[in-house]
Amino acid sequence: MASYEVNGRWGGRLTSRPLPEHDASIEELAAADRQALAEIWLGRAANERRVSDSFAVVRDALIATRSDPSLIELAARAVDDELRHAELCRVVASRFADRELDAPARLTLAVPPHRTASPELRHTLHIVGQSCFNETIASAVLETSLASAEGPLVTAALRELLGDEIDHARIGWAHLAQVRPEIRAKLERWIAPLARGNLKMWRETPRRYATNGALVAQGALSAETTEATLRVAIRDLAIPGFERLGIRTAEVRERLAMGAPTVGS
Numbered sequence: 001m002a003s004y005e006v007n008g009r010w011g012g013r014l015t016s017r018p019l020p021e022h023d024a025s026i027e028e029l030a031a032a033d034r035q036a037l038a039e040i041w042l043g044r045a046a047n048e049r050r051v052s053d054s055f056a057v058v059r060d061a062l063i064a065t066r067s068d069p070s071l072i073e074l075a076a077r078a079v080d081d082e083l084r085h086a087e088l089c090r091v092v093a094s095r096f097a098d099r100e101l102d103a104p105a106r107l108t109l110a111v112p113p114h115r116t117a118s119p120e121l122r123h124t125l126h127i128v129g130q131s132c133f134n135e136t137i138a139s140a141v142l143e144t145s146l147a148s149a150e151g152p153l154v155t156a157a158l159r160e161l162l163g164d165e166i167d168h169a170r171i172g173w174a175h176l177a178q179v180r181p182e183i184r185a186k187l188e189r190w191i192a193p194l195a196r197g198n199l200k201m202w203r204e205t206p207r208r209y210a211t212n213g214a215l216v217a218q219g220a221l222s223a224e225t226t227e228a229t230l231r232v233a234i235r236d237l238a239i240p241g242f243e244r245l246g247i248r249t250a251e252v253r254e255r256l257a258m259g260a261p262t263v264g265s
Contacts, residue, residue, distance in 0.1 A: 052082035131172025
């Protein structure tokens, strides 16, 4: 099967606006850079497919905690959004490869067990880990990628991805605003481990290429820029969000201030 099967948010279309049919910047790339970009975007397709599975967990957690129906509906849409993202990334990868690429093998989703948490807290931890952390970080990475992107195709694709990820991050923050105060208080000791787990996942994403200006212009950030963006996302987006809801984040904030390589380690 060459592609993912998606219903689509846009009446069966992948994007709100059609992708550019021609992108001269791709034709100007060296063959090695085109191959690297095809691999990068196909890797993103695999990750987006796994995120779809993760949002199925979030949807079920919202149902179990009797969250606002609008959040459940948004999470259900996110399952499909992420399938669409996977297909969008596959299409972009195919354009760089100059041939139709099959969808990559489905990645296994490892749902954290959080064995010491109560069922209600465990559901909230799944929602917070995926939305408040992963999607907030993803939004920051996509925004940074978009700021450096020059190619018309990747610029259009990144805008589509970013628009959805912002909505997906809001699911977690809206849920946290609604949970019982007791659950919110118990969440505090989990913030550092959740931050550590998410940063570990982002840092361990396979990187088999040496970034150059041509790749950055096509949406591929350097390892250094990615690391800086991860830290900014935690410091300027996630931490203020938790603290605004009355959830203390002193350990994470202190680790960042100390320049610790892994928050919460």
